[in-house]
Amino acid sequence: MAAITEPVPQTPDQINDDILRVLEPPTPLYVLGVLFCATLVGIGLVAFLYQTYWGMGPTGLTHPVMWGVYITTFVFWVGIAHAGTLISAILYLFRAKWRNAVNRGAESMTVFAVLIAAMFPLIHIGRVYKFYFMVPYPNQRGLWPNFKSPLVWDLFAINTYMLVSIMFFFVGLIPDFAAARDRVRDWRRHLYRVLALGWRGSSEQWRHWSRTVLHLSGLSTPLVLSVHSVVSWDFATSLVPGWHTTIFAPYFVAGAIFSGIAMVITVLVPVRKAFGLEAYLRKEHFDNMGKLILLTSSIVGYAYGMEYFMAWYSANPYEQMSFWFRGFGYHWTSTWIMISCNVLSPLPLWFKWCRTNVAWMWVTSIFINIGMWFERYVIIMTGLSHEYDPAAWGYYVPSVVELTVLVASFALFLTMFLVFLRLAPVIALQEVKELWYEARSQKGHH
């Protein structure tokens, strides 16, 4: 670790100061940024309302490609949502201490991403005003949803994931809200007082809190693996060539972690720069995240190869045609964007210099985000374009409305994240402090 020469916080109080500084009154640039994003969200909302009024006509969806940008974006955001829980739960269980600095940012991303992801199936359905037909609630008609449908599994998985990550996120925030309550002096004090739920940091509270965090981590770990598996079963349980494969669940989970970590980097690098958090988001964090990216990129790359291999080796003509179309058909560009971004662009991270170079990591992460969106696009669109019946083959071109909603989803994500930056500590105070005390006591021993 000799290469790391960044500043180190001197006292826990400085940690409070450094991190809670982010909560100080905003700069005009920040306000402009929020307004810009909010405007984009508004435009997206108009596009959505337009589509709701007219039906799915304004989209590019058609027979036989009935799923397009919306479902792609849904899967993309669900994938993004995986990083937070992975970092906070799985790495927590593995006692990977480096996670402490990034986990708050990652968890907030999880919550925002899963909120956005949960919106997309609704944006996507033909009659959004009838979405409650999917929900099992007692009704006078005596009708229930179809629990055999992967879409209902999805409904449960996504909502469970959303609720559990919000709870996890909130439980982690309680001590930090208390810290903010004790420090902030403006109107937000009242907000923090409510949100801190009377937290005093007494040992009795810490006792229950620690146990809660442990259990939530334990519950979240299988959950996070299940959610993207269930999303992958939306595809894998169908009989569309190119979708109907057993590899989908691990492939999707790895892809989700891959894209999630990339999104964490994409978002935290500017925050680190803007708020001077170099002492907390340290190069070793990027180094570790780079290693995770390498691992998941390899899994994803293996899955790509395996899909083609199985299509060839199974001698299933439908699969063969589907994958030929994927690689060399009408939408070949998407496929090659996906492969170059997801498999080729992370390759330099085998070198430590690249992993510890924040700018390099940032650029790579953006490539990965693009690549992972295209991965889902390729799977959905090319699979549906060339199915069993040659007479029903067709093409799909996304429409302006769909792309507007796609852009608006990114804007909404940014809006929420920017607002969050001002409302809650972006780095988990108590966890960083925990690290500080640990480091201090270790120093004392030696």
Place this chain on the structure above:
Amino acid sequence: MPEIDRRDFLKIVGMTAGAAATVACKEPIHHIIPYLNQPEEVVPGIATYYNTTCRICPAACSVRVKTREGRPIKVDGNPDGPLARGHLCVRGELGLMRTYDHTRFKGPMKRVDNADGSVAHVPVTWEEGMTLLVESLRANAGKVFFLGGHQTGTCDALIDQALAALGSAGQRLRFEPYAYEALRSADELVFGTRAVPQFKIGEADVLVAFGTDFLETWLSPLANQISFSDARRDGGGYAIFVGPRLGLSAANTDQWLAPTPGTEVLVAIALASEVARRKGTAPDALRAVLAKYTAASVAERTGIAAAQLEKIAERIANASAPLALPPGVEVQGTNAARFAAAVQILNVVSGAVGKTLVFGPDHNLGELARFQDLSELAGKMRGGEVGVLLVHDANPALTAPQVGIADAIASGKVFTVSFASAPDETSKLANLILPDHTAYESWGDVEPVLGVKLLQQPMLRPLFDTRATVELLLDAARTLGATVPEGNLREQLRAAWGGQSSFDAALARGGSWQNVGATSVGLAAGAGAIDFEPTALAGNSADPVLVVYPSHQLYDGRLARVQALQEIPDPVTKTMWGSYAEIHPETATALGVELGDVLVVSTEGGEVEITAYPHTAIRPGVIAIQVGHGTVPRDLDAPLSGQGTWGREVFGVNAFQLIPGKLDPESGALAWLSTHATVKNTKVRANVIRAQITFDQEDRGFGKAVALSALPSLKPWGAEGDEGGHEKKGDPEHAAAAAWQGDAEHLLIKQYDPAADAGETSPYRWGMSIDQDACTGCNACIAACITENNIPVVGPTNVRIGREMHWMRIERYVEVTDENEVDVRHTPMLCQHCGAAPCESVCPALATYHSMEGLNVMVPNRCIGTRFCANNCPYKARRFNHWSYNWYVPEPENLSLNPDVMVRAKGVMEKCTFCVQRINGAKDVAKRENRIVRDGEVQVACAEACPSHAITFGNLRDPESAVSKVRTIPRAYRILEHLYTRPAVSYLMSVRRVEEA
């Protein structure tokens, strides 16, 4: 679906403003408008059926119309009728939409020439219109000319009487673009009679068609198709097509000869010669001319090998009932009559005359005008010999632009009165428009074939302010002081049909018909002197030959206003909404043309800009364009708002204007095939609106075929040692070989019993079987489905990206074969009502499930539109409502909706229901009689319409039902059954009638 309230129509009988909903603060107030006087035979909610006659084309088939509360909603063949036998063609199925067309003339109009040179039509009252008509008739006494369509029977006689009363007796033309002039002249040349005989396709075991579109427009296409399927039942029959294009008729034959365009006549006469030589049947008078043309002597000029012609001649000579069909319009050149004569000589020497070619019960076309007559009329008009031109049921401005009638009208010398009920090219020029009722609104009679007299009765009160033209002419004559028969048309008809009781009996039956005995004909004296040398085509011989051919769905353009017909894919090209320049891919490469390039095609007749569409069903060196397109937009002068944007666009081009006005001197027919066309590629790309992007089925076993010789050894599905054509289980060698060839057939298939896929106690498991050998791909099923199930027209912009809503489609697959064997397979594809349906398990809302009767039920009102079911349907049988299509259905087109079927809103999925409304209706009846539904009692719309009897529908639980039996025959197979979807629809393989090597 709340948007359109079908049920309100139900209650509002005869009134249009039913759902007049006043919006109160909470819920709209719905009104019930009862009858003022309820007709006795009408029970609201129960359909009433009437027999009448379809008058779209001169074939005039007897039809049975289903009416609900006074509105006709569905047309089907009259089961008792002489021609239709309960079936109907694609045009007839949608013919009602001509009546419900909202852009029809709402009342009389007159032309106003504005100061700026523009022309508009303004509405006038009937009094004013009649005054204008009477004044012009008075001023032009003796110079009145009536240009009508094909017309026979009482109305025909009444028009003659009215003309006589106006002092213009005989100044009349009955004009049809397909008028069989060549055939009539050929019969005169060969047999000495101008009659158009019966061609008994159903009895022919070898059929040779010379560019004859006998399944599309030729003579009586519906009857042709029915008898064609009779001839080919169970692998029987053999058909050969000679012509430049593998059209719908050609695609259903077994062998296709494409001689050099213009030399088809040589093929005909050489075949006659070869057959005569083999059978020794050459009449003395013809010996010389037959000896001149042998297979060898024409081989070079036609490009057809002598051996091939000899093989065909051998087949004809050995046939017990051969038949050659005279040329259709697409190969009708300046030698049309002589070409037809050559075909008739082939019929003479092959022994068809008197057997499959029967004179006596002739087609009643005798009075039909020759094209030449129309040219003469134009001359007369220019010469001032015609003062008033009355145009009724004819559109020469569209279908005969060469003769210059439009110019003559536009010159202002002739006062033109149009009786068109909807805007067309000719009425656009007319000085006065006095709209007629449509055929379903008016009385009439017709005699399409000698001995077959059909009655036509109104099915609904006229929707708009229109008047029957015959009555109107008689009125005008009466006003001018002439003596004409008294009484309205109905009374005239009653008198002509022999009084009330026989009239009523005929009305109930649909008409009266009796057999007319055959008459014998002999060879005419001059038959030996006919010159069979082909005439040269005009233009540069390096350019492609222009072939213009009739439209299967739009006929000559008279149906172009029926949007549903525009949206049904053409059976050959699978294109919709427009016409395309069809060329062979080889020719396209030679010309540097790709799919979608806009070409400028010009001849001495004219020039059009048209989009290129290369495909293989056409001879290289030919460019083919369909007629019937490029008609005036539906909104003539006044664009209507809110009708969607396609209301004002023109689709395709009018290919008639490319035909130079050359005539066949013998018959006076227009020479359709007379020139090469120059083709210029503008390099502009245009959209090609097509339903199918490939005709290659990639060996996926959708359309399967079995060679005739292999048919006897074919084992039924599931039988021991089942091999031929079915799955080849347990044969690893084959599996491996097939796998490497990308053949799907090696995939394992699990056996199952489709009848098991229903509730244990249910007496029914509905199922279907489709005979691909019988299916011609004519689209009648789709048209029937559209009218039965309220399937919306989505318009070209949506269709272009694939959003057509048809619940069934006919997949066309072309197999590459050696020689010139035709292997085009038509696979009607619809919901397979799978026993283990992939669509059901993915629906989150339970909007689709398997009913106890084995139906795959779709409940659109429960659908939330996740569209997963459509993704997961391997047959792609599900259709999604991207827009609220039925919001755009204007008055009175909404009256054509079937009240038994819901109108689907936006955002929901829909699909074939096996006409569950009909199943439920049959169960209502059965339940009242305390029994189960009998076999054949419930008929789905597609099966009912199918003129080829290709579709069998029924109860699989009943082992005696027709569908259960047909499923077990060896040709039966199921599509994609290795996916284990347990489909309820089985297909019968088409039969390749080839000699296997």
Place this chain on the structure above:
Amino acid sequence: MAQVLGILKTPEDTAAALRSLKEAGFSELEAYSPVPYHGIEEALDRGPSMVRLFTLIGCLTGVSFGYFMQIWVAYDWPLVIGGKPFASIPAYTIIGFELNILLGALFTVLSLMFFGMWKTRKGHDAYQPGFSGDLFGCVVSCQGDQIARAQDLLKRSGCTEVRVVES
């Protein structure tokens, strides 16, 4: 009852202070810390949290309700779906699992709210805002002469400040 508060700088000192107080016979002890620290919990020796029991209850409730709901619904209005049996148990595993997690997490958080927030809502008169920053607090509830003894002990344990808060 009065509360004697000692403010410390490090968690180790706090734990040591608590241990010494405990040895001296004080039982009503409480500590404030900006971070959870094992030593403090060990010193107080309160045993495992009740939260774990509620997690288990939640999980079991979730999974059984999940399966019950799906099977009951399947027979409430039996419809054949894709040729499968009315109740397709393997397909129901997913929702059973998700509800297991959901209710497990919900019960966990609710039990935190109950044990961690509701039951400890009183008696924080000695709380200082610095405890959420870098200060540690050690509170002894005692009466009478014990107060002075506690003050003394706390001072000896290295507290930077010792105060008595009356409640």
Place this chain on the structure above:
Amino acid sequence: MEPRKRSLVALGLIGVCAFVLTATAASLYEYTPEELTGPEQPIAFNHQIHAGAIEDGNLGIQCLYCHGPASLGWSATVPPVSTCLGCHTHIKSGRTEGSAEEIAKIHEFAAKGDSIPWVRIHHLPDYVQFKHMRHVQAGVQCQECHGDVQDMKRVYLVPQMQITKRSLFTPSQKLEMGWCMECHLQRGAPDDCAACHY
């Protein structure tokens, strides 16, 4: 908490409870016919006089006399004006006050050749295919769905709330699906979706 605050909270809670209880009670309230009246019709047709029991001095005309198609076809239909005139050609005034004017209106409509724009009471959505004849043939009395129309002066939609077995005790209103299904299940009528929705 201060006592004042506490009482405020208590008041609020009581208010919420009261609201919920009132709403529930209101939704379960059964109306009596006297309290109900349907929309005003173009002619004040009185079903009680025409169809009410003869013992009570009414005419006791059978439902199917005027609504005959109910046993034959999908819709029960409102009778054509000609059916009214069948009797009212002769009966120009009734017993009740103002009846002469109302009867005169029929003649007015007939003379003008207009149909009578009755206001619809029983309305099903377009996606439900309801066949009257199947129900009449199965022996369902008109009153089971339409209420005691023979006692109504002006027809109204009889409110009826039903607790259904199938839907976890969620009540269904008249003409809602749960209301139909309850009867279908009791009588063993089809519970297939495609029996009504197609």
